[in-house]
Amino acid sequence: MKILDGKKTSNDIKNEIAIEVAEILKKGGRPPHLAAILVGEDGASLTYVNSKVKACQRIGFESTLIRLSKDISEDELLEEIDKLNNDPDLDGFIIQLPLPSHFNENKILNAVDPNKDVDGFHPSNVGKMVLNQPTFLPATPMGIMELLKRYQIETSGKHCVVIGRSHIVGSPISILMARNTNPGNATVTLTHSRTKNLKELTLQADIIVVALGKAEFLTGDMVKEGVVVIDVGITRVADQSKKSGFKLYGDVHFDELAEKASYITPVPGGVGPMTIASLLMNTLQSYKTRN
Amino acid sequence: MKILDGKKTSNDIKNEIAIEVAEILKKGGRPPHLAAILVGEDGASLTYVNSKVKACQRIGFESTLIRLSKDISEDELLEEIDKLNNDPDLDGFIIQLPLPSHFNENKILNAVDPNKDVDGFHPSNVGKMVLNQPTFLPATPMGIMELLKRYQIETSGKHCVVIGRSHIVGSPISILMARNTNPGNATVTLTHSRTKNLKELTLQADIIVVALGKAEFLTGDMVKEGVVVIDVGITRVADQSKKSGFKLYGDVHFDELAEKASYITPVPGGVGPMTIASLLMNTLQSYKTRN
Numbered sequence: 371m372k373i374l375d376g377k378k379t380s381n382d383i384k385n386e387i388a389i390e391v392a393e394i395l396k397k398g399g400r401p402p403h404l405a406a407i408l409v410g411e412d413g414a415s416l417t418y419v420n421s422k423v424k425a426c427q428r429i430g431f432e433s434t435l436i437r438l439s440k441d442i443s444e445d446e447l448l449e450e451i452d453k454l455n456n457d458p459d460l461d462g463f464i465i466q467l468p469l470p471s472h473f474n475e476n477k478i479l480n481a482v483d484p485n486k487d488v489d490g491f492h493p494s495n496v497g498k499m500v501l502n503q504p505t506f507l508p509a510t511p512m513g514i515m516e517l518l519k520r521y522q523i524e525t526s527g528k529h530c531v532v533i534g535r536s537h538i539v540g541s542p543i544s545i546l547m548a549r550n551t552n553p554g555n556a557t558v559t560l561t562h563s564r565t566k567n568l569k570e571l572t573l574q575a576d577i578i579v580v581a582l583g584k585a586e587f588l589t590g591d592m593v594k595e596g597v598v599v600i601d602v603g604i605t606r607v608a609d610q611s612k613k614s615g616f617k618l619y620g621d622v623h624f625d626e627l628a629e630k631a632s633y634i635t636p637v638p639g640g641v642g643p644m645t646i647a648s649l650l651m652n653t654l655q656s657y658k659t660r661n
Numbered sequence: 662m663k664i665l666d667g668k669k670t671s672n673d674i675k676n677e678i679a680i681e682v683a684e685i686l687k688k689g690g691r692p693p694h695l696a697a698i699l700v701g702e703d704g705a706s707l708t709y710v711n712s713k714v715k716a717c718q719r720i721g722f723e724s725t726l727i728r729l730s731k732d733i734s735e736d737e738l739l740e741e742i743d744k745l746n747n748d749p750d751l752d753g754f755i756i757q758l759p760l761p762s763h764f765n766e767n768k769i770l771n772a773v774d775p776n777k778d779v780d781g782f783h784p785s786n787v788g789k790m791v792l793n794q795p796t797f798l799p800a801t802p803m804g805i806m807e808l809l810k811r812y813q814i815e816t817s818g819k820h821c822v823v824i825g826r827s828h829i830v831g832s833p834i835s836i837l838m839a840r841n842t843n844p845g846n847a848t849v850t851l852t853h854s855r856t857k858n859l860k861e862l863t864l865q866a867d868i869i870v871v872a873l874g875k876a877e878f879l880t881g882d883m884v885k886e887g888v889v890v891i892d893v894g895i896t897r898v899a900d901q902s903k904k905s906g907f908k909l910y911g912d913v914h915f916d917e918l919a920e921k922a923s924y925i926t927p928v929p930g931g932v933g934p935m936t937i938a939s940l941l942m943n944t945l946q947s948y949k950t951r952n
Contacts, residue, residue, distance in 0.1 A: 499788075
């Protein structure tokens with residue numbers, strides 16, 4: 371069994387981008403610029419958004435964190451988005467999800483200029499992904515594809531079973547894996563809460579992507595020997611023995627799967643860091659089309 | 662075995678729309694208006710587009726057929742599209758595909774105002790479909806969903822195998838069948854030219870959608886008893902015994918499948934007429950948001 375090391379791969383990508391940024395600055399160009407909007411005080415969201423800001427700093431991107439009160443109105447948030455859409459020196463921005471419940475998330479995300487939507491959530495970008503046109507791919511599925519590519523995992527003609535149909539992971543990764551690209555060209559089965567015979571399907575899979583958010587859901591008896599396992603889940607479980615007070619679990623029973631899988635992503639250190647790397651890659655891509 | 666009668670269902674839908682249009686006209690409103698652009702002289706395309714015009718006439722829609730020479734430039738076609746985008750009395754329009762080879766099809770389709778894109782081909786509408794937001798669904802997959810709905814075929818928790826990943830049928834129907842909607846909520850496997858073990862998969866399927874364009878590809882030995890079969894293929898094969906000089910074949914070996922299937926769409930008279938019905942439904946929907 372080999373680890374698909376997202377942390378290392380993400381660092382490789384950051385180093386590659388840092389070299390490109392240094393070149394840009396040497397030639398007198400402005401640095402790529404990513405902004406993030408965080409509404410409210412959610413602790414996990416703040417952690418995520420801070421790690422994005424830190425990643426920007428490390429590779430020489432300019433970054434802006436816009437913190438807004440959870441009590442602002444939808445119109446005020448839309449105004450803020452409009453400002454970022456029209457800022458000529460900004461290459462991309464993200465709105466950290468989830469938003470407080472009084473916001474219409476679709477309305478907010480649809481207001482982002484697709485040309486600055488480096489999270490790849492705008493319908494127009496999602497559609498271009500389906501139609502295999504150039505676009506910003508959604509960050510988490512893009513990170514998974516990049517990981518498969520760098521580890522040269524064969525996907526063509528393989529049977530990939532995706533567990534979970536969320537808009538940000540399950541649904542787009544099922545689309546990307548089936549496209550006529552490399553990686554891609556897999557036979558893809560998309561499963562979800564209504565699926566009746568999940569184990570029957572996972573037992574046939576050459577590649578499994580689990581994106582459910584249920585700790586240790588995928589167990590050893592559910593997979594065949596040699597399977598490639600991508601674990602997108604991340605669940606915090608209280609654990610007094612840890613300094614942080616919790617332990618992180620993936621959707622995969624790691625110890626059981628480790629015995630049967632050919633490749634597996636750990637949690638943490640697998641898909642998570644790759645999501646941030648994708649965001650940086652998208653921002654750099656946006657910068658290049660602007661400069 | 663029961664026939665999923667697309668011709669009858671399409672006629673039912675047309676009659677329902679005709680009643681709505683009559684109501685609109687009685688109240689002094691203008692009729693819904695659909696336009697079609699046909700570039701070049703392709704015989705099959707002319708047949709398709711004419712049947713759309715005829716359908717409009719029958720139900721009381723205004724229709725406009727714009728025929729352009731195959732030699733016009735991309736800019737001239739884009740100008741024509743711009744005119745239609747800005748015509749306040751037009752509810753929707755389609756560009757009959759395929760376009761002559763010197764056109765960049767993506768560029769042309771992306772120029773259509775998404776709010777008039779009643780074929781559902783614009784990236785922004787494709788993305789909204791993925792994200793389960795209100796939109797115009799692509800006409801052929803929408804017609805399949807409508808047929809399943811009107812025949813009350815249970816899809817939730819069923820295993821649906823889609824054969825073919827085209828942008829206009831295979832890929833979008835795989836997305837629609839997996840969404841949390843009714844019909845929908847199926848476990849969906851998307852297969853294509855790189856799939857290695859197709860028969861193994863089709864033998865597990867409760868529902869099969871074939872959209873390949875290979876005459877009589879799906880044979881009796883490939884399916885289990887009771888399967889629901891949706892045949893999207895249509896291939897013309899020369900046949901001297903026919904007045905037209907050809908016979909139409911679906912992607913399904915109908916006689917073999919008829920013995921095992923619980924429901925099956927015929928070719929012709931199955932999915933084809935439903936595509937036109939969807940186009941009319943989308944145009945009416947567009948009209949309603951404008952009036």
